[in-house]
Amino acid sequence: MRLRHKVILLAVVPLVVAVGLIIMAQRHQEAVLAARQQALVKTAYMEAARSELRHFTALALSTISPLYNTGRDDDDIKQQAMRQLALLDYGADGYFFLYNDEGVNLMHPRQPELVGRNLSGLRDANGEQPILMMMQKAASGGGFVEYSWHKPSAQAPAQKLAYVTPLERWHWWIGTGLYVDDMDKVLLQLDTELAASVNNTMSWIAGITVLALVVIFSGGLWVSMHELRLADVKLTLLARQIVRSQEEERAYLSRELHDGTSQTLVSVKLLIESVLERMPQDGGPVRAALGRAVERLKDALAEVRGMSHRLRPVMLDTLGLSAAMSQLADEMWGQSTTRFRMRVSGVPRDLPDEVKTVLFRVTQEALTNIEKHAHASEVELQLVFSEEALRMVVQDNGRGFDTDFVLHHPSQGIGLRNMRERLASIDGQLQVTSRAGDTRITAVVPVDAIERFEQL
Structure with a gap:
């Protein structure tokens, strides 16, 4: 592996590992934050619902207190109290209901078919007995009960928080409740917004990571191209140096052939010609051989001069x-x-x-x-x-x-x-x-x- 590849790898691997750890930590923090946020919102929502129910119950008691405080226990005064409670509606799903100590429904403005029935054994969608739980809570002085009940606006069971309080002299207990299924919608919306925010953060992290990788690879590419250009320049210089060395060698050989070998051949030729001049004309085979040597020397001189010229x-x-x-x-x-x-x-x-x-x-x-x-x-x-x-x-x-x-x-x-x-x-x-x-x-x-x- 080349050095630049190792450098790029050493830069990329820690970055990828760091981004992976950041993503894992981000996901963990998202889960923790979502759970904490849900708990806080649910606590605040339920506390607000409890406070509101206490307020509504106090309002109902103040409405019927003039009748209750008369000290009368006859049916006429009780019917007046029931009518006044039935008129205390708030919103589409806000109403008051009235039961006696035995669990018989005395008044229900949303479900009149329940009036007169003993509902102490009634079970809700979760298998609980809400009327029995409210009877027990009223017997102990009143309080809050969570259960599932028919929601009029939705025509379906929904989770409800009720507050009950007793009317001891009449052996009644009065209650009202708020449906808290809207809290689930709020929590779902918060989870959606939190997920969108986290996804947006992840997109930024991914974008920054991609940008960093692009910068790293661009830097590596630039280094590669720079090294390639340097190698090309070095190769060109090497080629020029080789050509220059070849030409210098050719020039050296050309000079050696012209000034050395050629001059030596000329000297040999002159010596042989000098011998031929002193030799008698009837020298026989020796003179003929020397003549042929002179001709060969002339050819060799011409060839050496040609080689010298072709070299440089x-x-x-x-x-x-x-x-x-x-x-x-x-x-x-x-x-x-x-x-x-x-x-x-x-x-x-x-x-x-x-x-x-x-x-x-x-x-x-x-x-x-x-x-x-x-x-x-x-x-x-x-x-x-x-x-x-x-x-x-x-x-x-x-x-x-x-x-x-x-x-x-x-x-x-x-x-x-x-x-x-x-x-x-x-x-x-x-x-x-x-x-x-x-x-x-x-x-x-x-x-x-x-x-x-x-x-x-």
């Missing part, structure tokens, strides 16, 4: 690129029927050694390919100097070739690939077009690249 033409360093190219073409086609033309347009300028060397090698490769494969009768070389770029075009009227096949075939087009790589080392480009009768190899080197090499 002296004219490239002394007279410039155009002269070196002309000499190269003259060596190739000076004694053949192939016509060679060279044209220079624009304002010529001195070129850095790297640029001159690359263009010369590209030209050398292109002319060699033409000589080997094109069978051309006309070859033209153009050097175009402009303010934007230096263009070099090698054109021939040979048989052409399939550029796509040559450029992509693994064992073909090695020379073209070499030319492209050489030009890339000086930030140049190679363009190749070919058809029968017209093949063009164009090398383009921007002026800013030339100026950059001039400053090196």
Whole structure:
């Protein structure tokens, strides 16, 4: 695993673990807060309901107290008290009910069918006996009872909180109640709002996490791209250094061949010629052998000089690129029927050694390919100097070739690939077009690249 991948991993894993722990803690806190909130709301709601029921019961007692305090126990006074209690409605589901000490319903404004029935054994939806529990609570002085009872507005059983108080002289107990099922709706709404708030928080956490991951991966990508650019720059510099080393080695070999080997061969040739001059004309086989040696030495000298020039033409360093190219073409086609033309347009300028060397090698490769494969009768070389770029075009009227096949075939087009790589080392480009009768190899080197090499 690469270092940058390890760095990214070391940054991502703790972040993901931390976010996971934050989410777990958030969920736990949500559950704790929801339970605490429900308990507080339920306690406050029930306390408010109890206070309200006490108030309503006090209101009912104050309404019938003038009748109760008369000291009368006859049915007429009791009926008046029942009528007054029946009229004390509050809201759709608020009413008073009246039972005797035996559990017989004496008055119920919402369910008149219950009047006159003994309901002490009645069970609610939860299996409890609400009337019996209220009888017992009234017998002990009054208090609160929770049970399930028919809710008039909903026409269904609902949880109810009732408060009962006794009327001891008449052997009655009076009660009223509030349905508390609305509390469940309130709690559900609070839970929904809390969940929405938590989800919103989680969305923020997720968004921040995604943003952090994007920043981390963007940083990693930037580092990768930066390293890639540095590697590309280093590779380009290495390629240039290799080319420079090759050219320096070629120049060294060229000088050694010209100044060393060539001079040695010339000296040997002169010595043999000197011997031949002193030898009588009838020297026989020895003179003939020495004559053949002189001819071989001449051939060797010509070959060494050719090798020296091909390795590093002296004219490239002394007279410039155009002269070196002309000499190269003259060596190739000076004694053949192939016509060679060279044209220079624009304002010529001195070129850095790297640029001159690359263009010369590209030209050398292109002319060699033409000589080997094109069978051309006309070859033209153009050097175009402009303010934007230096263009070099090698054109021939040979048989052409399939550029796509040559450029992509693994064992073909090695020379073209070499030319492209050489030009890339000086930030140049190679363009190749070919058809029968017209093949063009164009090398383009921007002026800013030339100026950059001039400053090196």
